[in-house]
Protein backbone atom coordinates (compact mmCIF):
# COMPACT_ATOMS: atom_id res chain seq x y z
CA UNK A 497 0.00 0.00 0.00
CA UNK A 498 1.41 3.40 -0.96
CA UNK A 499 1.60 6.40 1.36
CA UNK A 500 -1.06 8.20 -0.64
CA UNK A 501 -3.66 5.58 0.25
CA UNK A 502 -2.63 5.69 3.92
CA UNK A 503 -3.33 9.46 3.91
CA UNK A 504 -6.51 8.86 1.96
CA UNK A 505 -7.73 6.19 4.40
CA UNK A 506 -6.86 8.33 7.40
CA UNK A 507 -8.72 11.36 6.04
CA UNK A 508 -11.66 9.06 5.26
CA UNK A 509 -12.37 8.90 9.00
CA UNK A 510 -13.41 12.54 8.68
CA UNK A 511 -14.83 12.65 5.16
CA UNK A 512 -16.92 9.48 5.05
CA UNK A 513 -19.26 10.76 7.83
CA UNK A 514 -19.40 14.16 6.06
CA UNK A 515 -20.44 12.49 2.79
CA UNK A 516 -23.04 10.37 4.60
CA UNK A 517 -24.37 13.50 6.28
CA UNK A 518 -24.85 15.19 2.90
CA UNK A 519 -26.55 12.08 1.48
CA UNK A 520 -28.91 11.74 4.43
CA UNK A 521 -29.58 15.40 5.28
CA UNK A 522 -29.51 17.03 1.81
CA UNK A 523 -33.05 18.23 1.06
CA UNK A 524 -32.81 17.82 -2.73
CA UNK A 525 -30.94 15.31 -4.89
CA UNK A 526 -28.86 18.22 -6.18
CA UNK A 527 -27.84 18.99 -2.61
CA UNK A 528 -27.06 15.37 -1.77
CA UNK A 529 -24.99 14.64 -4.88
CA UNK A 530 -23.35 18.07 -5.03
CA UNK A 531 -22.38 17.91 -1.34
CA UNK A 532 -21.06 14.36 -1.63
CA UNK A 533 -18.99 15.14 -4.74
CA UNK A 534 -17.69 18.35 -3.11
CA UNK A 535 -16.54 16.32 -0.09
CA UNK A 536 -14.93 13.70 -2.30
CA UNK A 537 -12.97 16.31 -4.28
CA UNK A 538 -11.84 18.02 -1.06
CA UNK A 539 -10.91 14.64 0.42
CA UNK A 540 -8.72 13.78 -2.60
CA UNK A 541 -7.13 17.26 -2.58
CA UNK A 542 -6.21 17.09 1.15
CA UNK A 543 -4.83 13.55 0.81
CA UNK A 544 -2.78 14.66 -2.19
CA UNK A 545 -1.40 17.66 -0.27
CA UNK A 546 -0.47 15.50 2.75
CA UNK A 547 1.21 13.00 0.45
CA UNK A 548 3.07 15.82 -1.35
CA UNK A 549 4.47 17.17 1.94
CA UNK A 550 5.69 13.72 2.96
CA UNK A 551 7.39 13.21 -0.40
CA UNK A 552 9.00 16.67 -0.12
CA UNK A 553 10.31 15.86 3.39
CA UNK A 554 11.77 12.53 2.29
CA UNK A 555 13.62 14.07 -0.66
CA UNK A 556 14.84 17.09 1.36
CA UNK A 557 16.04 14.97 4.28
CA UNK A 558 17.98 12.76 1.86
CA UNK A 559 18.30 9.92 4.41
CA UNK A 560 20.00 12.29 6.87
CA UNK A 561 22.89 13.09 4.52
CA UNK A 562 23.79 16.76 3.92
CA UNK A 563 23.48 17.71 0.23
CA UNK A 564 26.33 20.24 0.57
CA UNK A 565 29.13 18.29 2.28
CA UNK A 566 27.64 14.80 2.84
CA UNK A 567 27.81 15.28 6.61
CA UNK A 568 25.06 14.13 8.95
CA UNK A 569 21.90 16.12 9.73
CA UNK A 570 21.09 16.58 13.43
CA UNK A 571 17.76 17.77 14.80
CA UNK A 572 18.20 21.44 15.70
CA UNK A 573 14.76 22.82 16.55
CA UNK A 574 11.06 23.09 15.88
CA UNK A 575 8.51 25.86 15.47
CA UNK A 576 4.76 25.80 15.73
CA UNK A 577 2.44 28.25 14.00
CA UNK A 578 -1.25 27.55 14.62
CA UNK A 579 -1.75 24.02 13.31
CA UNK A 580 1.45 23.69 11.32
CA UNK A 581 4.75 22.46 12.70
CA UNK A 582 8.18 22.91 11.16
CA UNK A 583 11.21 20.91 12.12
CA UNK A 584 14.79 21.99 11.52
CA UNK A 585 17.78 19.81 10.87
CA UNK A 586 21.32 21.17 10.71
CA UNK A 587 24.40 19.55 9.23
CA UNK A 588 27.10 18.73 11.79
CA UNK A 589 29.92 19.83 9.49
CA UNK A 590 28.80 22.88 7.54
CA UNK A 591 25.68 24.11 9.43
CA UNK A 592 23.50 23.74 6.33
CA UNK A 593 19.92 23.78 7.70
CA UNK A 594 16.79 22.26 6.20
CA UNK A 595 13.17 22.79 7.16
CA UNK A 596 10.73 19.85 7.16
CA UNK A 597 7.00 19.41 7.75
CA UNK A 598 7.41 16.23 9.75
CA UNK A 599 9.78 14.76 12.30
CA UNK A 600 12.36 12.35 10.87
CA UNK A 601 13.67 9.33 12.76
Ligand SMILES: [Zn+2]
Nearest residue numbers: 562565587590
Ligand atom coordinates in the same frame (compact mmCIF):
# COMPACT_ATOMS: atom_id res chain seq x y z
ZN1 LIG B 1 26.95 19.83 5.40
